[in-house]
Amino acid sequence: MSFRIYRFGEKIEEKPSLINFLINYIGNFCGLAIASLLITGVSVDDFPSLIAATAVFAIIHTLIKPFVYLASCCLIVATFGFFIFVINAFLLIMTSKISTTLGLTFNVENFISAFLGALVITFISSSIRYIFQKRVNTKNF
Template identity: 40%
Template sequence: MKKFAIKILVNAVGLYVASLVVRNGVAFHGTGFQLAETVLIVALIFGLVNTFIRPVVKLFSFGITLVTLGLFTFVINALMLWLTSKISEHFAVQFYVKNFLSALLGSLVVTAVALVLHAVLPDDRKK
């Protein structure tokens, strides 16, 4: 449970930084506590999408991922972010991704932030 909570918080930070970097393409609406709540809800949706949908998409796109030497993974990540935006809209959560290019740039930012945070955070594996 602790590991899941840390993943959600890392995703939340990554998504928020993506909204700051990709200003016109990835956006949260709200201020103060409402904004923090929205970011956490979107991070939870993003985590669920990456847990349940992303593996299926990766399985069916294995051939094209192999042919592109793994670069198609960036497209999959962008699609997962875009899907998170569409699911958020369905639940009236104020998170928007404008288009595919914004999703691609946003997913790159989320991935970069997650890599940095996972490198900085202590590893709880037993040695």
């Protein structure tokens, strides 16, 4: 067993792997499922649509979110990070529109529902990522 002391501000390198991808996917899946149960305006009718909507959500977050964050970094800094939740709400609405176009039953009714859904999804997926990635990185998984 080896130990390493990290200095303040030093980033811990996390290598992309299939395990990390699965943890992120499961976190987003659970977040979307719980948001559809808790938030009135977020709905999904069947399990296959939930799985496919999670895939659409993951693709949007992988491809589009970095560019949106880069374009709106001044607003994110000016609002002390609050604008991230607004961005996540719009990405959730985009996921809903694309899912509906693909014939899936995932739907977000309005911006308030999307904002609350984004809060729930962020909390649930971040919690799951924290719990499981800590175990994966310490090899106690």
